[in-house]
Amino acid sequence: MNRVGGGSFSVPGVLVPRSLVSDPARFGGIPVADCLAGDLLIVEGRAVALHPSQTKPAHLVLPRLTEAHVHLDKCHSIDRMHDVGGDLHEAIEAQRADKATWTAENIRIRAARGLRELKKAGCSAVRTHVDWGDDADGDRPPLAWHVLAELAKDAGLCLQRAALTGIDQLSDDGYARRCASRVAADGGVLGAFLFDQPERDKGLENTFREADRLGLALDFHVDEGLEPGLDGLERIADAALAARFQGPVLCGHACSLANQRPESVKRIADKLARAGISVAVLPQTNLYLQGRNAGTPDRRGITRVHELRAAGVNVVVGTDNVRDAFCPIGRHDPVSVLSLTVLAAHLDPPFDEILPMITTGAQIALGLAPQTVDGAALGDLLSFDALSTSELLSALPRPVPLVDLHGVPT
Secondary structure, three states: OEEEEOOEEEEEEEEEEHHHOOOHHHHEOEEEOOEEEEEEEEEOOEEEEEEOOOOOOOEEEEEOEEEEEEOOOOOOOHHHOOOOOOOHHHHHHHHHHHHOOOOHHHHHHHHHHHHHHHHHOOEEEEEEEEEOOOOOOOOOOOHHHHHHHHHHHOOOOEEEEEEEEEOOHHHOHHHHHHHHHHHHHOOOEEEEEEOOOOOHHHHHHHHHHHHHHHOOOEEEEEOOOOOOOOOHHHHHHHHHHHHOOOOOEEEEEOHHHHHOOHHHHHHHHHHHHHHOEEEEEOHHHHHHHOOOOOOOOOOOOOOOHHHHHHOOOOEEEOOEOOOOOOOOOOOOOHHHHHHHHHHHHOOOOOHHHHHHHHOHHHHHHOOOOOOOOOOOEHHHEEEEOOOOHHHHHHHOOOOEEHHHOOOOOO
16 A cells, blocks of 8 residues: 555556446556556545556556346255256256245345355345235235344345246236235336246336336346247337336346347347346256256357447446255356356356456446446455456455455545
């Protein structure tokens, strides 16, 4: 740490990915591949510039990470099950059977572990989905909803709860109104599972109407399969455009987009971009569940990441399931999942361009203000023991809050 005077100081030998700086020309620094290098100037507790350095870069600095899609109610439950495996529908049935045995204490232990892991991985914001259950009234949340609300009080990060109900349930006007009202009262996000339900258009109409009425963000599990004919993603885009919806909308999975011809992918991607809808790619679970046949899978189950990004869609990365019936392995670590996405979706360097998928872009998808390195409070910055973005995604170093570096004043 170098004292500058007037309460200011600099952190020597810093690399900052270019994509995580809102104004690179003003921020300064020496270009080093896809990063900017220099001494990070901190003024009144905020990062304001990179100054020329006499020190070789020693660490990579990023804003805190955002986990856009996870299931804390289910995580770390695999050891309670036996002979689990198969496709999405088999996983749903296995998890449903295990859910019948859940207690508040069991949920609390598993979800708290997941939260600790996400916080250790550097997250400051997390959206967890919670199965809303089969209650006919729609306004009685499940046990996990209440447990996660309690955990959120002491989580030390922003924890968003998304109610995961069926789009067929939301096709009932009364159910949609009661469910959305309860979600809004609890400060949650309205979510739905969209597959091939006959009532999905009516459900979407009700969902967007209630979200607009109550100012809710929306989050959909959509087209989580490679079966022909799944078209929920386009239906969501059409519904959002028809409703002129202005709130944040995030669509997870969208596996079946891989079935579409190039001209159809372009049409759907253009609609998503015009509607301002973000898409979450979820490689951990989709690589495990999708494309199953009698032998080795020959399809990846990953949505069209390149084409969506080329059309201007905000594509983000989510961890999804960790050690449950949907994915029996995995880890709560956005950098690790982004690394997997590089392999699964054939993402090429420069890797700074994909880091917004777990930082600024993910924050936008969750309806949060994006935080770049420039202007960030000292407490919102992380240091990684890596000398390039490739090394970050390869070595998966544990983040250290910048304030915890030796010699950095708090």
